[in-house]
Amino acid sequence: MAKKDKGKGKSHKHGEKVRVAFRRNRAKPARTKDWTHLEGPNEDQADALPHVESVVAKGDLSRKRTIIHQNPADAKGDRDGVVVAMRGLIAEVDDGERVWPCTVRRILRTRKIAERNPVTVGDRVRFSTEGVAEGVVSEGVIETVADRHGVITRVAGRRMHVVAANVDQAIIVASVGIPALKAHLIDRYIVATLHGEVTPIICINKTDVDETDEAAPVLALYRDLGYRALATSTVNGAGIDELRELLHGKCTAVAGQSGVGKSSLLNAVDPNLNLRVGEVIEETLKGRHTTTTAQLLPVSGGGYVVDTPGVKSFDLSAVPLGEIEAHFVEFGEHIPNCRFADCTHTHETNCAIKQAVDEGNITEQRYDSYVRMLQERMA
Ligand SMILES: Nc1nc2c(ncn2[C@@H]2O[C@H](COP(=O)(O)OP(=O)(O)OP(=O)(O)O)[C@@H](O)[C@H]2O)c(=O)[nH]1
Ligand SMILES: [Mg+2]
Ligand SMILES: [Zn+2]
Structure with a gap:
């Protein structure tokens, strides 16, 4: 697979075009590699899926979606991929070539019932596309899910919900100004993150409006405890380079209350992400839940991020x-x-x-x- 100039890809704006291009990509015949050693709906084997690391820029329209190396289907039409988003019961799986909307095999749903969602963003899966019509709601069926490490869990009502899997670290974003800085909330996120075996990094955003230098003692506290803690502003660019460096080569979830600037920070790190951000609404002093579903995205320079929707209250009942x-x-x-x-x-x-x-x-x-x-x- 010929690598194309990355810079070229970056100069193009993303939008609806991304998906269209992927559909076009489908025409490519890709059944050369021998994946038979991964055959069968066996989870141990699924665990042996190649570790997803390299971002191969394949041209202007694929940068945002190309998250694993070339990965052709085996003789049975099975492919390996990573779940990049969930749309209800449909998992969007990227196999490095395109994004496939997939359903989940019933047996898998039953087996993982205790976890509520058998498949989540970041999961490495094996799916079959054989005999599935193109262009319908689901074009593949997920057969196996590799064991997870590093999970971000949240409790929705009485049910546990894994927001993201296979995450190395979480940027816990808080802000000064609106919403106001609440150290207690940071502590809650830290506990939840450590519970999921994910390394927490504290980020205090909107420092451009920090007239009383409110962030400094809070940052000092967490640094004293041994955590990475950074001050950022998407308005004056403070801390953005440091943040970009932290994301390099890792899979990072970005968590925190709605309106603290999670999506804005990711856009600042990589403008090509082009994530939707909320408008300033002074009256309510609350976030508007601009990001509604978690999605996995590659960032320029290497690494992946999971932008997550903010939550109003953060339930810790998942933690014993x-x-x-x-x-x-x-x-x-x-x-x-x-x-x-x-x-x-x-x-x-x-x-x-x-x-x-x-x-x-x-x-x-x-x-x-x-x-x-x-x-x-x-x-
Ligand atoms: N002053 C200031 N405002 C910022 C900064 N970063 C983000 N904002 C503003 O904060 C608001 C919320 O930003 P978002 O990026 O949508 O916040 P979010 O955390 O992704 O929110 P949800 O998606 O709802 O969870 C927007 O109006 C941004 O323009 C900053 O560094 N300084
Ligand atoms: Mg957002
Ligand atoms: Zn005691």
Whole structure:
């Protein structure tokens, strides 16, 4: 597959054209490679799917959608791909050539019922396209899903929803101005992220309107805890280069309240992403949920991002109660010194955590966050 000039691709605007071009691409015969070693609906085998890394720019219209190397169908018409978006029950799967709308094999839906969604954005899947008509709602059927690492989970009502899978790190975006900076919310995102085995990175956006330098102490706090924390502005460009560097070669989910500027940040990092951003609405002081579904996108320079929709409240019921303390890194060294092995660090006497708070070794803010999360779960 001949590589084309990447710069050339970047000079073109995206839009509806992207999809049209992919449909045209279909005409390409692509059944040369031997994938028989991956045959069969076996999850262990599916796990051996080639690791998706390289972004091969194949010309002007494919940059946004080309997320895996060339990956022709095997003799049975099965292909490997990555789920780039979910539209209801339809998974949009990119096999490196084009995006295929796929349904999920019933057996797979049943097997993964506990997880609520058997397939989510970022999943590596094997799907069959044989005997499926072109241009209909679904053109393929997902047969297997590779084991996941790094998941972003959220609870919708009473059901667990995996927003994104195979994520290495999450940029937790908060903002100064509107919406206002809420450290407690950052702590909640950190706990949720660590629970999913994803590395959190804290980002405080809209620093161009930070007249009182509100971001600085918050950034300092998280840096002290050992987290990467950056200040950004899509208006004056602060921190954008640093953010771009952080995304390089990784799969990064971008999470945070609606209106903090997640999509704006991604557009600043890579203008070709051309994501929809919200309008400024001063009256309501609330985000408008401009991004409505998570989608996986390659960023120029290498790496992938999952832009996620903001949520109003962030439910932590996916995290077992006893696990919460483990996600407050600074608690770790003190916990063994609590008098009671099952100390919850709330009402107990001789609690090393409370003592550390008194002595200023754990901040009030972090301790309050912990207590709030615990109380909420016990209510
Ligand atoms: N002042 C200022 N405004 C910004 C900045 N970044 C984004 N905004 C504005 O914030 C608003 C929300 O931006 P979005 O990028 O849509 O926010 P989002 O986090 O993607 O929101 P959802 O998709 O609803 O979750 C828009 O009006 C942006 O113009 C910034 O650095 N400074
Ligand atoms: Mg958005
Ligand atoms: Zn304790």
